[in-house]
Amino acid sequence: MLLSKGSCTALNVLHRFLIVFVVQGFLFINTVTANDTTFDERWLNAQLAIAEQKSIQDPGDAIVYLTDLLSKHEKELSVLLRTQLQIYLAENHILVAELSKATALDKQISNNLPLLSDESLISHLLVKSNIYNFEGKPDKAINVLEEAKSKVDKLSNNKLKSKVYSKMASHYVDNEKDILAIRYYSKSYELILKSGDFLQLAYIQSSMAQSYEHLFDYERAMELQKKSLNYFLSHNLSFDAMVSYYHLANVYLKLSRNEEAIHCSEEMLKLNSKVINANLAYYAYIIAAEAYINIQKVDQANYYLNLSNDHFGGLENVNNIVRHFYIQAEIEIKSGKLTQAEETLERAQKSVVGLSVDNKVTLKLKLTDLKSQLASEKSNYKQAYNYQKTYNQLNTEYFDKVRELTRSRHKIQFDLKQMELEKQLLRKDKELNEFTLQEIKRQQAVQQTAMLSVLLLFLFVLIFTWRQYRLRRKFSLLANTDFLTGVANRRKVMDFAELQWLQLKSDNQKLSLISFDLDHFKKVNDNYGHPAGDLVLKVVTQISQRAIRESDFLGRIGGEEFLVVLNNTTSVEATEIAFRIKSDIEKEHIISDGQIIKITASFGVAQKSSELTSFKDLLKKADKALYTAKEHGRNRVEINE
Known part of the structure; x- marks a missing residue:
């Protein structure tokens, strides 16, 4: 039934009155609430919880939120609360590779360390270690991490322990000590499994995949990285999915599966529109540039290199800078721009000086190979020959390293199996002791149980010894055999x-x-x-x-x-x-x-x-x-x- 015109007017007046009343009431409550805000530990935890949720979706979003929060409440915040917010802000700057901003915050935080709790101090130490790693100072980084480990081992905070162990593992990955990396990842992995936190589990799997990549176990690396990627995609975590695609693409490049690397690059670009930091597109472009130059499509490689150059100025990681110069130089050589290529290689060599490259044979190999190509293109065949001779020597070192890492990979697998067997034996001993205490009055039953336990223990030791013997034989074969051809090394x-x-x-x-x-x-x-x-x-x-x-x-x-x-x-x-x-x-x-x-x-x-x-x-x-x-x-x- 339609209302009359007069009825409509009356209703409109009443409707407007109600809206004004609700808005004024909301503003009054909001003003009272704002005036009553207590900036204490409970308020801080609430803000950090919000920032953490934003960081999970996109660290760039968390950076915007925390920066705004610090600016808005600059006068109200105590030194302690401000410092704790700055620590978490620095962590997110590191996640998006903004080293200079994290370093600036670290200088402010360092003035207030005596005020921090053990948990906050440990978080600061993790930030500090990341900065040292970015700066190419691995010795300082590990000293800081060891300090964090000694502090966290005294606490019952398993989540923080897992974080410290994971950071130590990441450090060892960056410094090519992959056996130690896997061990610390395993410790972190075990703690996360107990907590049932599937997001942290996905993070650990993604990081462990990088260790297996360094150990040339590409199948295991892809398996773990794809598990993490599926989790991130199914939970709409665009930033984390981009990171997983990037690492997966690097594995494909090492396996010469360039088309799949290009696919990963394309997927990264689709996700890039959903994150705040537009500079992340750089990593998609540089992957595409390297893949196209590998398949001799110079024009496409040059196109993506030019796109990456728009974001190159934001790079602060020396490894990424050196890689960029190598790709650029290779494109310039294949395009006949020899003078530019020579200048690019000089810039790359200057950047490499800042790295600890004693054990990074692949970096030396690539630089020597590019110099050899450049000399050959310039018809300087004597110089090209000398570079090629150096390349062959380095190549021998590289194959020695591959064999050593292959043995290391098997040693890791052996150590993990050995640890699991030792745990089984310890659990068995514990069960035996409990049973003995309960049945102490039944001597005969105790004796039978003891005999059975000794028999089981002997059986376990026998199996363990046999497996050790077989693994030793396997390791001996690996140590003396060329992994590619199967003849003597x-x-x-x-x-x-x-x-x-x-x-x-x-x-x-x-x-x-x-x-x-x-x-x-x-x-x-x-x-x-x-x-x-x-x-x-x-x-x-x-x-x-x-x-x-x-x-x-x-x-x-x-x-x-x-x-x-x-x-x-x-x-x-x-x-x-x-x-x-x-x-x-x-x-x-x-x-x-x-x-x-x-x-x-x-x-x-x-x-x-x-x-x-x-x-x-x-x-x-x-x-x-x-x-x-x-x-x-x-x-x-x-x-x-």
């Missing part, structure tokens, strides 16, 4: 040759060596990719194994360099075998992704003689013959008489 073949030398009588000169090296192997990697290069090495190994005798011993002593030890063999016989290997390699057609690859090799042969005093002298003769073969045009056999 450098250490094993050198030890074998040294033993053969020592076992020979002084008048027995029948020991020969064949040292051979694949010709232009770098071009295989450059033209067909590293997976094709790995395939070539495997095929060459199989050919060589077929060509030598059962009594001969083959080993891989470098990137593409091999050594054959031939006992009771003259140089004439060794030369025949070398020619056989050479001929078989030359005839082989290796197919990779539908492309035919042909490869040749150069050989050096040397025989033990009376004037030689050690095995190393014999090896030098073989190497000298090998270099002579390369100098005379490669794909040939030379004998050092």
